[in-house]
Amino acid sequence: MSKILVLYYSRTGNTEKMADAIAEGARSAGNVEVELNYHVEAEELDKFDAVLVGAPTYHHDMPMDTKTLFEEAAVKGISLKGKVGGAFGSYGWSGEAPKLVLEIMKNKFEMQVTEPPLLANYVPDQNMLDKCRDLGKRVSESLIHAA
Numbered sequence: 001m002s003k004i005l006v007l008y009y010s011r012t013g014n015t016e017k018m019a020d021a022i023a024e025g026a027r028s029a030g031n032v033e034v035e036l037n038y039h040v041e042a043e044e045l046d047k048f049d050a051v052l053v054g055a056p057t058y059h060h061d062m063p064m065d066t067k068t069l070f071e072e073a074a075v076k077g078i079s080l081k082g083k084v085g086g087a088f089g090s091y092g093w094s095g096e097a098p099k100l101v102l103e104i105m106k107n108k109f110e111m112q113v114t115e116p117p118l119l120a121n122y123v124p125d126q127n128m129l130d131k132c133r134d135l136g137k138r139v140s141e142s143l144i145h146a147a
């Protein structure tokens, strides 16, 4: 069975709401295993077919936890090549983090990224949560069809 990781960092719960909706959408497609988590070790990334990363923007950057995970994966030579990648996150005024995440997924890890990233301005509204559910569902369906 295909496996999807929805990994997020969230300090005030906004990106967490997006992550919950993405996981819900991914589960609704049926035959996939979805793990919703705020921390994984770099070595664990290997077991997933898709990795969707939630990164709110703080100080024009992605969270340190997210950066550390990518650093560790790079240093340890963990291959993510060909896995599906996606990024999302809440922001206030500039929203760089999800774009930076996708850039690293694409250029460093050679993942197949789903663009554009999903960005919610502060608290995600119903329309944004629908988009999150849809993203999760689309990623699940693409894995089911590819299997």
Ligand SMILES: Cc1cc2nc3c(=O)[nH]c(=O)nc-3n(C[C@H](O)[C@H](O)[C@H](O)COP(=O)(O)O)c2cc1C
Binding pocket: 009, 010, 011, 012, 013, 014, 015, 016, 056, 057, 058, 059, 060, 061, 090, 091, 092, 093, 094, 095, 096, 121, 122, 123
């Ligand atoms: C100290 C601090 C720095 C921030 N820096 C940025 C920033 O550089 N760009 C931006 O778009 N939003 C910035 N924000 C706004 C957050 O991205 C926003 O509050 C977001 O909803 C937080 O998501 P979270 O609840 O998932 O942690 C900042 C917020 C704080 C408290």
